[in-house]
Amino acid sequence: MQDVTRRWIEADQAHCWHPFTRQADWCARGHEPLVLVRGEGVWLWDSEGRRYFDGNSSIWTNIHGHGHPHLTAAIRDQLERVAHTSFLGFTHPGAADLAARLCACFPNNSLERAFFSDDGSTAIEVALKMAVQYRLQTGAPEQRGFIAFANGYHGDTLGAASLMGVGRFFERFRGLGYPVHHVAAMEELRTLPDNMLAGIAGVVIEPLIQGVNEMRPWPAGMLAELRAWCDTQGIHLILDEVMTGFGRTGSLFACQREGVIPDFLCLAKGLTGGYLPMAATLTTGAIYDAFLGAADRAFYYGHSFTANPLGCAAALASLEVFQQEQTLELLPDKIGHLRQGLAALQARHPVIHDVRQCGLIAGIELRRPDGEKFPPGERFGEAICHAARAHGLLTRPILDTVVLLPPLCATPAELDHALAALDAALGGA
Ligand SMILES: *Cc1c(COP(=O)(O)O)cnc(C)c1O
Numbered sequence: 460m461q462d463v464t465r466r467w468i469e470a471d472q473a474h475c476w477h478p479f480t481r482q483a484d485w486c487a488r489g490h491e492p493l494v495l496v497r498g499e500g501v502w503l504w505d506s507e508g509r510r511y512f513d514g515n516s517s518i519w520t521n522i523h524g525h526g527h528p529h530l531t532a533a534i535r536d537q538l539e540r541v542a543h544t545s546f547l548g549f550t551h552p553g554a555a556d557l558a559a560r561l562c563a564c565f566p567n568n569s570l571e572r573a574f575f576s577d578d579g580s581t582a583i584e585v586a587l588k589m590a591v592q593y594r595l596q597t598g599a600p601e602q603r604g605f606i607a608f609a610n611g612y613h614g615d616t617l618g619a620a621s622l623m624g625v626g627r628f629f630e631r632f633r634g635l636g637y638p639v640h641h642v643a644a645m646e647e648l649r650t651l652p653d654n655m656l657a658g659i660a661g662v663v664i665e666p667l668i669q670g671v672n673e674m675r676p677w678p679a680g681m682l683a684e685l686r687a688w689c690d691t692q693g694i695h696l697i698l699d700e701v702m703t704g705f706g707r708t709g710s711l712f713a714c715q716r717e718g719v720i721p722d723f724l725c726l727a728k729g730l731t732g733g734y735l736p737m738a739a740t741l742t743t744g745a746i747y748d749a750f751l752g753a754a755d756r757a758f759y760y761g762h763s764f765t766a767n768p769l770g771c772a773a774a775l776a777s778l779e780v781f782q783q784e785q786t787l788e789l790l791p792d793k794i795g796h797l798r799q800g801l802a803a804l805q806a807r808h809p810v811i812h813d814v815r816q817c818g819l820i821a822g823i824e825l826r827r828p829d830g831e832k833f834p835p836g837e838r839f840g841e842a843i844c845h846a847a848r849a850h851g852l853l854t855r856p857i858l859d860t861v862v863l864l865p866p867l868c869a870t871p872a873e874l875d876h877a878l879a880a881l882d883a884a885l886g887g888a
Pocket residue numbers: 519578579580581612613614615665670671699700701702703727728
C-alpha cells in the first residue's frame with residue numbers, strides 16, 4: 460500500500476464517522492477501506508490504481524456514468540458564473556428552467572410546481588409538511604397522519620424516518636415524528652376503518668419496487684389500484700421515486716409504467732445524474748393554490764442550499780443526456796441482457812435463492828442451498844460483496860441480498876463484467 464493511501468485511511472479511521480456503519484469493524488485492524496479517487500463511465504478507481512465496476516451506482520445515484528463530459532461541462536460552466544445564490548428572495552435561470560422541465564414530464568394541469576431541497580429525505584419532509592399544512596388550510600386539521608407500507612424506506616431525517624417500515628433502523632425512535640400507520644399490502648389498506656382514515660393526510664409508497672426492503676417489487680397493477688383507492692378516499696398519494704426515478708425501472712419515472720400521477724412526487728438521487736446533492740418535490744396546482752392568500756398560509760420551509768445553481772445545471776444536463784444518448788430507448792435491451800445474465804448465474808449457483816429485478820434494479824437473494832437463511836451473524840451477503848471486490852465489482856448487500864443497480868449507461872459487455880465478478884465471488888464461497 461502506498462504511504463498516501465495509508466495516511467488517508469488513518470485520518471479517516473481517526474476522525475470520520477460513516478453512515479449505517481459499525482465503526483468498530485470499520486476501524487478494526489485488517490479492514491482496509493477503499494479510498495476512491497477517480498471515476499469514468501461505469502468505472503471507479505481506488506488510490507492504489509485498481510479499477511472497479513460501480514455496481515450500485517454510488518449508492519443508487521449515478522445515471523449516465525462518472526466524468527460525463529456533458530455533465531462536467533454544464534457544472535463547470537455554471538461554476539464560472541456563480542456557485543450559489545439564495546433562492547429565498549431571488550431566482551436564477553437553472554431553477555426556472557429545471558422546474559419547467561420537470562413539470563413538462565407530466566400532462567398539463569397535473570404536476571405543476573417543483574419545490575427544491577437537498578436530498579431524498581428532505582424531498583419527503585417537504586411532501587409531508589405540505590400535505591399536513593394543506594389540510595390545515597382546507598378545513599381538515601384532523602387529517603395529519605400518514606399511511607406507509609411495511610418495510611418501506613423513505614430517508615433518515617426524523618419526519619421521513621417516522622414513515623420507516625424497517626424496524627432495525629427506526630424502532631428505537633418510534634413515538635417521535637409523525638403519526639404513521641403501516642400496512643403490508645392493498646388488501647390490508649382496504650380493511651382500515653373510516654374513523655381511522657379520517658385522520659389521514661396521505662399515503663406514502665415507493666412505487667413498483669421497495670429498495671431497502673431487499674429489492675422487493677410490488678404486484679403489477681398495484682400502484683394504479685392505490686391511486687384509485689386514494690381518489691375514492693380523498694387521501695393524497697405521495698410517491699417516493701428517490702430510487703426509482705430517472706430511468707431505473709425502464710421509464711423516466713416508475714409511476715408512468717402504470718399511468719399514475721401522484722399528488723406529490725419526491726425526486727432526489729438520480730436528479731442531478733448523481734453528481735450533486737439536490738432534490739425536488741413536485742405537486743399539483745390544486746395543492747399549491749391552498750397556500751395562496753393570507754401571509755400565514757405560505758409554506759414556511761427551506762434550506763440554505765435550496766435550488767443550488769450547480770445542482771440545477773447538473774440536473775438539466777442530465778435530462779439533456781437522456782435525449783442525446785437515447786438512454787431510455789436503449790434500456791429494454793440492457794434490461795433483457797441483465798435478466799438473462801442473472802438467470803444464468805442463478806442456474807450455476809444453488810446459493811442464489813431468488814432474483815428480483817425491476818428495470819435495471821436487481822436484488823440477488825442468497826440463502827443456504829436447502830432454502831434456509833444464513834444466520835445473520837455470518838454476514839454472508841457482505842462476504843460475497845467483499846469477495847467481488849477482488850474481481851473488480853463494487854456493491855453492497857442489504858442483509859443477504861446483493862444489489863446490482865448499475866448506471867444506466869452500462870453496456871451489455873460492462874454488465875457481463877459485473878456478472879462475471881459475482882460469478883467468481885460466488886464460486887469461491
Ligand atoms: C435513498 C432513499 C431515500 C433517502 O434519500 P437520501 O438522499 O439518502 O436522504 C428515500 N427514499 C428512497 C426510496 C431511497 O432509496
